[in-house]
Amino acid sequence: MASKTNPAAPVLSTRALNRATLARQLLLRRTAMPAKGAVEHLVGLQAQNPKPPYYQLAARLDGFDPEELSGLMASREVVRIVTLRSTIHTHTADDTLTLRPLVQAARDRELTTFRKQLAGVDLDRLARLSRELVEERPRTLKELRDELLKEWPDADPQALSVAARCKLPLVQVTPRGLWGRSGQVALTTVEKWLGRPSKPVPAPDGTVLRYLAAFGPASVKDMQTWCGLTRLRDAFERLRPQLLVFQDDNGIELFDLPDAPCPDEDTPAPPRFLPEYDNLLLSHADRTRVVPAEYRGRTWNNNQGYSTLLVDGFLAGIWRLDETKETAVVTVEPFGTLTRAQRAEVTEEAERLLGVMIPAATDHDVRFGVISA
Numbered sequence: 584m585a586s587k588t589n590p591a592a593p594v595l596s597t598r599a600l601n602r603a604t605l606a607r608q609l610l611l612r613r614t615a616m617p618a619k620g621a622v623e624h625l626v627g628l629q630a631q632n633p634k635p636p637y638y639q640l641a642a643r644l645d646g647f648d649p650e651e652l653s654g655l656m657a658s659r660e661v662v663r664i665v666t667l668r669s670t671i672h673t674h675t676a677d678d679t680l681t682l683r684p685l686v687q688a689a690r691d692r693e694l695t696t697f698r699k700q701l702a703g704v705d706l707d708r709l710a711r712l713s714r715e716l717v718e719e720r721p722r723t724l725k726e727l728r729d730e731l732l733k734e735w736p737d738a739d740p741q742a743l744s745v746a747a748r749c750k751l752p753l754v755q756v757t758p759r760g761l762w763g764r765s766g767q768v769a770l771t772t773v774e775k776w777l778g779r780p781s782k783p784v785p786a787p788d789g790t791v792l793r794y795l796a797a798f799g800p801a802s803v804k805d806m807q808t809w810c811g812l813t814r815l816r817d818a819f820e821r822l823r824p825q826l827l828v829f830q831d832d833n834g835i836e837l838f839d840l841p842d843a844p845c846p847d848e849d850t851p852a853p854p855r856f857l858p859e860y861d862n863l864l865l866s867h868a869d870r871t872r873v874v875p876a877e878y879r880g881r882t883w884n885n886n887q888g889y890s891t892l893l894v895d896g897f898l899a900g901i902w903r904l905d906e907t908k909e910t911a912v913v914t915v916e917p918f919g920t921l922t923r924a925q926r927a928e929v930t931e932e933a934e935r936l937l938g939v940m941i942p943a944a945t946d947h948d949v950r951f952g953v954i955s956a
Contacts, residue, residue, distance in 0.1 A: 700739035852896030
C-alpha cells in the first residue's frame with residue numbers, strides 16, 4: 584500500500600498534480616528541445632507499435648520533424664527494447680545500457696510465470712544459445728523459436744521466446760521503427776547492436792530522481808507502477824533528505840524534487856493529441872491526475888488502446904487517424920460536451936498534428952464523431 588505516514592505534509596489537489604505532471608511531460612507548452620534530449624528527459628517512450636513515439640514527441644516538441652527521431656534510430660543513438668513494465672520502449676543508447684539491467688529483476692519475476700511451460704529447460708544454456716544465434720545475425724522471433732525448439736522440442740514455443748527475451752537484452756533492429764519504413768521484428772543483443780557492454784545493475788536512486796523529474800510529484804507505488812519493480816521504498820527513504828514531501832487528497836505521501844516545476848493549478852493547458860500507450864496515462868498507480876474517474880477504462884477496447892485527447896489537461900476523448908495517398912483525416916470522439924472555444928482549439932491542434940505528421944497529404948480534414956465500438 585502507498586504510505587500515509589506524513590499527515591503534516593502539504594496537500595496537492597488533483598489539478599495541482601495534473602499541472603505539475605504536464606509541465607514535467609512537456610505538455611503545458613511545447614519546447615524546442617532536441618528529440619534525443621526529450622527521449623532522455625522522459626526516460627523513454629512507450630513503443631509497442633512503431634509510430635507512437637513519433638506522435639508522443641509531436642505533442643511535446645516545437646518544430647519536431649519525424650525524420651529527426653528516425654535518424655537517431657538509424658544511427659543507433661536510440662533503440663527499441665523491452666524495459667519498463669515488460670513493454671517495448673524507445674530509449675537512448677546510454678539509458679538502454681543502464682535501465683535494462685535495472686529492471687532485470689522484473690524480467691526474472693516474469694519468467695517464473697512460465698515455469699511449467701519451461702520444465703526441463705536449462706535457462707542459462709538457453710540464454711547462451713540465444714545470444715549466439717541473435718549475435719550471429721538478427722533473428723525474427725519465429726527463427727529464434729525454431730532454433731530453440733531443436734534443443735527443447737517438448738517445451739512451449741512461446742515460452743522459449745519469452746525466456747530469451749527475459750534473459751537477454753534484445754533490441755529490435757532497424758528498419759523496424761524507422762519513419763515511413765516497415766520491417767519485421769528482428770532481434771539482436773543490445774551489446775552487439777551498440778558495440779559496447781551493458782552496465783552493472785545500478786542502484787535505483789538515480790532513476791528515482793529522473794522519474795520524479797518526468798512524472799512527479801509521485802508516490803513510491805507510482806514509480807513501482809511505472810517501472811514494474813517492487814521494494815523501492817528504501818531508495819526513496821535514502822533520498823528523503825533531499826526531496827520535498829507532499830500528500831494528495833487521499834493522504835498518500837508524494838515525493839518531489841525541490842527545483843521541479845509546479846505551475847499554479849489554474850495554468851492553462853492546451854489540447855493535446857497523444858498516441859495509444861503514452862506513458863502519461865500509464866505511469867502512476869493513481870491515474871486520476873490525468874484520467875477522470877468517470878472515464879476510466881474508456882481508452883481501451885479489449886487489448887487495443889485508443890489514441891487519447893487531453894482537454895484542460897485531462898483525458899477528454901479518443902481519436903483516430905485515417906490516411907490514404909490523397910487524404911488524411913483525424914476523427915475525434917469527445918467523451919463529454921466541448922464548449923465552442925474548446926472545439927475550436929481541438930480542431931486547431933488536430934490540424935497542426937496533420938501538418939507536422941502528414942505534410943504530403945493533399946487533403947487534411949478534422950471530424951467529430953464516434954470511433955469506439
